[in-house]
Amino acid sequence: MMPNFFAPALAGATLFAAAMLPALPAAAQDALAGRQAPRISVVGEGEVSVAPDLAVVTLSVLREAATAREALTANNAAMKEVLDGLKAAGIAERDIQTSRLNIQPRYAQGTRDKPETPRIVGYSVGNEVTVRIRKIAEAGAVIDKVVGLGVNQGGSIAFVNEDLKATMTEARKRAVADALDKARTLAEAAGVKLGPVLSIEENAIAPRPIAYAAPMRKASADMAVPLASGENSYQTQVNVVFEIAR
Numbered sequence: 641m642m643p644n645f646f647a648p649a650l651a652g653a654t655l656f657a658a659a660m661l662p663a664l665p666a667a668a669q670d671a672l673a674g675r676q677a678p679r680i681s682v683v684g685e686g687e688v689s690v691a692p693d694l695a696v697v698t699l700s701v702l703r704e705a706a707t708a709r710e711a712l713t714a715n716n717a718a719m720k721e722v723l724d725g726l727k728a729a730g731i732a733e734r735d736i737q738t739s740r741l742n743i744q745p746r747y748a749q750g751t752r753d754k755p756e757t758p759r760i761v762g763y764s765v766g767n768e769v770t771v772r773i774r775k776i777a778e779a780g781a782v783i784d785k786v787v788g789l790g791v792n793q794g795g796s797i798a799f800v801n802e803d804l805k806a807t808m809t810e811a812r813k814r815a816v817a818d819a820l821d822k823a824r825t826l827a828e829a830a831g832v833k834l835g836p837v838l839s840i841e842e843n844a845i846a847p848r849p850i851a852y853a854a855p856m857r858k859a860s861a862d863m864a865v866p867l868a869s870g871e872n873s874y875q876t877q878v879n880v881v882f883e884i885a886r
Contacts, residue, residue, distance in 0.1 A: 678884040679838060680826055684819025686811040686878075689871045692799035695773040698739065699786055700766055700793040708743055708763040715765040718790035725789045726771060729782050735772035742766040766793065780864035787865075799869040811876045812842065819880040827884070835883030843877040 701718045705711035726736055743765050750756035773779045779797065801807065827834040 677838075678832075680823050680834065680882045680884060682819045682822040682826065682880055682882075683843075684815040684817070684822065684878045684880060685875065686814030686816070686818060687873055687875045688807050688811045688814070689873045690801060690807055692776065692801055692869050692872050693774075694800050694802045695776050695779040695797055695867075695869070696800055697771045697773060697779065697783060697795070697797045698768055699771060699783075699791045699795060700740075700768040701790050702764060702766045702793040704746065704762055704764045706762050708745075708765070711763040711765040712743065715767050719767045719769075721789045722786045722791055723769070725786050726782070729778070729785060730775075731771060731773065731782070735774070737770050738767065739770040740766070740768040768794070776867075776869050780867045783865045783867075797867065799872065801872055801874075804874060807874050808876060811874055812878070815842075815876050815878045816840070816880065819878055823880065823882050827882075833885035835885035838881040838883050839879075840881075841879045843879065845875040845877060 699722065701715055701722060703711050703714040703718060705714055723736065727733070743763065745760045746762040746764055747758040748756075748761045749758045771782075773782055776799065783795070783797075823834055
């Protein structure tokens with residue numbers, strides 16, 4: 641039989657690997673052994689409230705007439721005045737966008753006592769624009785002005801934040817700090833030591849801006865529409881998994 645010259649080397653390598661095993665992190669040792677390391681999983685939450693820096697307003701003009709052409713012509717004239725008024729108030733063209741245009745027939749349907757087949761008796765045209773007002777303090781005056789120029793239906797306003805990068809960065813920091821605090825509390829209560837972080841996963845939550853919505857109505861010439869912008873709250877959550885140290 642031929643002598644096996646590699647057996648001592650293989651035995652030495654096995655002993656060397658076994659000697660190195662205790663130096664590995666507990667999670668790595670458990671992975672090598674095919675078992676899951678003991679761990680603590682927590683959910684951290686972070687929230688930041690900031691004042692809005694942008695007002696997004698919807699403005700609608702509705703006109704009715706006997707024919708669709710007449711209704712559209714009347715609506716076009718009124719909306720032109722509104723758009724000219726917005727630009728005169730300092731609103732840039734890039735901040736004005738048509739968001740809806742409706743042309744609908746109006747029907748007469750008779751009464752309960754005298755029912756009749758629905759018939760067209762006229763047309764209505766509605767034109768809606770969405771406007772971004774970058775100077776929030778002027779939003780009430782802008783709304784008051786365009787109502788006087790022809791806005792006569794609906795209307796809503798939302799106070800938002802244009803750039804959320806810094807806000808969400810702070811929210812994420814707070815969420816991770818919250819997760820660390822929870823994990824330390826759990827480890828202390830269980831009488832174990834907290835090990836390194838094994839994983840972090842973010843569960844983003846949709847922003848919760850405070851919104852104001854009300855019917856548009858004409859105010860007196862010397863008084864702008866009163867508005868309260870409040871604050872917006874933005875949240876995020878993180879799932880963090882920690883190893884339990886040994």
